[in-house]
Amino acid sequence: MKLIVLTFSLLCINLAVSQDMLIEAEGFEDKGGWVVDPQFVEQMGSPYLLAHGMGVPVENAKTRVIFNKDGEYKVWVRTKNWVPGNWEPPGKFQLKINNKVLQSILGQRSGWGWELAGTVSIRKKKNSVELVDLTGFNGRIDAIYFTTSDAEPPSSMKKLATWRKTVTQEPLAPNITKKFDLVVVGGGIAGCAASIAAAEQGLNVALIHDRPVLGGNASSEIRVHTLGIYGHFERILKKLDTEHYPNGSPEAYKDQEKRDNNVKSYKNISLFLNWRAYDAKAIENRINYVDARQTASGERIRFEAPLFIDSTGDGWIGYWAGAEFTYGRESVDKYGEHWEEHGELWSPKQPDNAVMGSSVLWRSYEAEGNENFPEVPWAMPVARDYAKVKGEWQWEFSRNDLNQIDDAEEIRDHMLRAIYGSFANAKKQAENANRKLEWVSYLVGKRESRRLVGDYIFTLNDAKSGEKFHDAVVMETREVDVHYQTVLEDEKNPDFISEALFYKTPKYYIPYRSLYSKNISNLFMAGRNFSTSHVGLGGPRVMRTTGQMGAAVGFAASLCKKYEVDPRDIYTGYLDEYLTLIENQKYTPIPDSKQ
C-alpha cells in the first residue's frame, strides 16, 4: 500500500522551532464508510470526509502517517457541528491514534474551525490514524493538524488559506501543465455531450469532473431522470440520458454504466474524474488556463487550451474568468415575462435574489422486521410534524438569505434535517415499523444559480413565441415550469417543499448566441448556466435540453479549431457551415456498439 504523501514543515512560531504536520482527511488511504465531499471547497476551503451513515455509524477511515521526529504533539481537527443548538451535536466522532482513542468528542464546535482532539506522544516513524464515527449522522472532518507548538491554527477563512499553503509548502501554481484543444469543466449531461461532440470531430478534449461518475444530476449519486427532447442530437444524447424511472430510483445505476462506458470509449477524451477545477485565469478577456485539483490526493494540474466550456451548472469558470453573469429573478418588466395567473410568484414587480431551490432525493424500503430509527431532536425545528418515507423533486429548498452556491452546504444540511426529521416522524406511525432508510443523497441537486450572460439572453418570450432563430441550435417542446416554495403562500407549510407552475408553450428554440460568453472571448457555456433569464430557464433546464446545448457547443468548438477562431466568430462568419454540421447530425446513424 502506498503511504500517504505528507508535507512536513518547520514553522517558526513564538520564536520556538516547532514540528507541524497537516493531514487532509480526504487523503486517507482507506476511507472506510466515510465519503469525500468536495461540494463546498470554495466556501470552507477543502474537500472533506463525511460520515454519511443515515443514522448508523460508518466504518472507520484509516491512514498511516510518517513522522520524522518524535515528540509530544497536540492534535487539532478541523470540523464543525453542523446543527448547533440545544441538543447533542448530530455528527460526533473521535480520533484513534496508534489504536488508542483520544477522549475528546469531536464535531461540537459551531462553524468550521479547529477542535483540540488531545495530545499524543509520537515515538516511532510509522503511525496509524483512524476516524471513529459515533452517530452516522454526517459528522465531518476536513483535516488533522499535529503540532508541537501551543498555537491554535487559524479558523477564519481569510487566514486559513495562507496558513494551509505555508504548512504544506504548496507552490503557487500546479507543477504539471497539460494542453488540449478544448477543456470542458463539469461532467453533467451538458459537459458529457459537449465532450463527445467535440471528440467526434477530432478534437483533443479534457473533461474535468469533480465526481467519480458522470452525469451530474442524472448520475446514480443524485438520480434525477432526464427530460426534454433530443433535437438534432439523438445519437449522442442516447448515450448519456436515462430511462423515465422515478427520481431517486436505483435504476439510475444501469444508465450510469452506459453513460460512463460511452464517454470512456472516446480515445480523445481525457477524462479527469474526481478532479475539481478551482481557478480560471483570463488575460484580456481570454481564458489561458483552468487549474484543477484531485479531490482526494490534492494533486494539481493546469489545463491550457484555446477554448473552454463551462458546464459546471454554477458557472464557475465564467465566474473566475470574470464573465458577466446574473443571479436571481429579474423584474417582470425587464423582459416582459408577466403571467397574470401566478403574478408575483411567477415574476415579481421588483427584482430579487430568489431562485429555484436545490434538492436532496431520498427513499426508504420495507425491511423484513422491525427497524429502529433514533430520535433526531436537531432535525425537528426543520421537519416539524411532517412525516414521510421518501422524497421526490418537491423536496426543494431556497430562501432569499441563502445563495445556492455560497450557502450550498447549509442548504444541503437543511435538507438532511428535513429528511431525517420527517422520516423520524413517519417511523412513529405503526405502519412504518419496518421502514428503513435505503438511500439519502449527500450531494445537493441544484436547479438554478449563476447564469452566464451571452450575446443573447433567452427569455420566456422566446419560448412563448416559438421563434425559430436563424441561429437556432437547440429545440424543446417541454413547458416552462418555475418552482416556488409553498411556505410563501402559507407559513404552516414546511419550508422545504416546493410547487411547480407550468406554462404551456409551443415548440421553441435556443439560439447559438446564448451559448457563448458575451465578454470572455473563448468561453462557451452549456447547461443550466447558459445565457437566460430566471423564467427562461424554467423550460430548458432539463437535461436532454442541456445535453443539446452541450452537443451544440461541442460542434461549434470543432469549427473554432478548424478556422482558429473564437465562438462568436462562428456566429458572424461560419454560421451556415455550423448549422449544416448540426443539421447533419440527424442523419448520422447510431452505430450498434453505441446503442
Next chain:
Amino acid sequence: MLFVGLGLWWSEIGILPRVVNSQDETLDKRPDYFAMEWEEGTLLTKKQTPFFIEVETMGNQSISLLTDENNRPRLYTADIVTPVCADGECRLMYLTLYWNLLGGYVGFDKVEGQELTKHDHEEFTDPDYEKLHQLLLDDNSILKRKKIDELVERPATSEADGVDATSGATIAEVKESVVDGALYSCFVAWNIAHGEVKRELLDNTAGLFNLEMKHYMLNSNDVDYQMYALKSFEEGDFIAFKERIVEMFRESIPLIRTYIVQNLPELFWRSDSLQIPFWESFDAIDINNRSLLLNHLETAPKEVLLSLSANMGLMTKNQLKTYLMGVEDLVKENSLLAKELDSFAHSKSNTYAYIVEEFLEDLE
C-alpha cells in the same frame, strides 16, 4: 366550450336534464362549501351579467353577479348542469358555483335533490364534497395540465410516483387530489370553475374597480384581494393606507409582505416614523421578509439598529452577518450595544453566537 365524454351526445341518450329554476334571486346563507368569510346577516342579490359558460349539449349557463345591500359587487355565481360521461354512461352533475371578484373559485352549493354521484352510483359523502371543494380551490391542480385520457391511462413507467415535469404525471398524484371513483366529475367541475370564465370575470371586475372596492379588498382577509388592491396602488396610496399596510405586513402571508416591503415608495425609507412600524414587525414576520427588511438597514434610524439587537436570536447566519455589518460603527460608540453583542456571543443557547464572537474579535 367544454365537453368531456366518450362521444355520446346528450340528446342521443335520451335523458332530459332537470330544469334548474334560478328561483333564488338572493343568497342569504353561507354556501355549503365556501373558502371566504361570511358575515351573518349578509344578503346578496343576483344581477345578470353578459357572461356564461357554454356546456356542450346543455346550452349556455349564465353567470350572475351577487351584490350586497348597497349594490356593491361581492361574488359571481352560476347554476351549472353538465353531463359527465364515463365508460359509456352519462349522468348529469348539478352544482351552484361561486367565484370571487377576481374570477377565483371560492365555493359551491349542492343543488337540492341532486347529489353528486360516483361511478358506482354511490352518492358523494360529506368528505367527498369537501375533497371536491379543496380540489377546486387548487388553481394549480394537476388536472390543469392534463387531458382526461392522460389521467386514466397508466403511464408506461414502472413505479412512476411524481416527476419534475408534466410527462409521466402519475395516477398516484391525481388520486390524492380527486374524489375516489369520481375522476370525471372532478375533472369536469375543475375545468368549468377554472375555464375562460376566470379571465372574463376578472376583466369585468377591473371595469367596476373603484375606491370602495379598493378598500374592501385591502381590508379583506383574502390574500388575492389584498394583492389585487396593492397592485392597484399609486404612490400616494401607500401613505393613505399606511396603517392597514403595516397590519398586513404583520399578519398576512409571506408573499403579500414581500410585495409590500419591495414596493414601498422610497419616501418610507427616508422617514423614521414611516419605516419604524415595519421594523417593529421584525419578530412577527417570516425569514424571507426579514432579509428583505434588512436590505434597508442602511437607511434605518439608529434606534432601530439598537432595538434589532434584541432580535439577533431570530436571525439566520447571513442575516446576522448583515446586521453586524450594519452596526459596525455604532457598536464602537455605543457601549450598551457592545455589551449586548458580547453577552449574545457568550450565551450557550444561541446557534450563531460564534458569528458574533468572530465579529467582535475582528473589531479588536
